[in-house]
Amino acid sequence: MGVETPRPRRPAADPEILEQLRALGAPPEAIAARRSAPAPPPAEPVEIWADHWEAFRWFRACASQWRYAGETAVPLGLDYGGAETAARLAGIEPTRQRFAQLRTLEAAALEALLERRRERRA
Structure with a gap:
């Protein structure tokens, strides 16, 4: 079993982010x-089963491989070519079993992203 310790989150008023917004x-x-x-709460470490560790690493490696649509950037899912x-x-x-695991992670993440989007629009 692996343990993923989340990266520290930047405070909401991070000077670098504020400068990027101005730029x-x-x-x-x-x-x-x-x-x-307010600054977001710190993330809790999560345990990943050994059988899923490589798929989780793959999902994390795909952080910049999401596809979005429209002017409001609706998330659609991962770009599988970029994911590979x-x-x-x-x-x-990238085995078939890991790809199935990756798609499960993608579906859960997409559901969470769309829910967060609905909450912001409400």
Whole structure:
């Protein structure tokens, strides 16, 4: 069994993020809102079963391989071509079993992303 310790989250008012917002031309009210937003709670470590460790590593390697649609960037799922490349570059053999596990992780993540999106729009 592996243990994944989450990376520390940046505080809401991280100076680097605020500077990036300014550089991208964000309106002053958006920057002020970010500055006053509470920091997210720290993430708890999670245990990953040994049989799923490589699929979890693969999912983490795919962080930049999500496909989005439309002007509002609705998440659609992973780009499987990019996911396969990410696996190989991370030293993970993309077997059929791991791909099935990856798709399970993708479905759960997509559900959470869409739920968060609905909550923000409500």
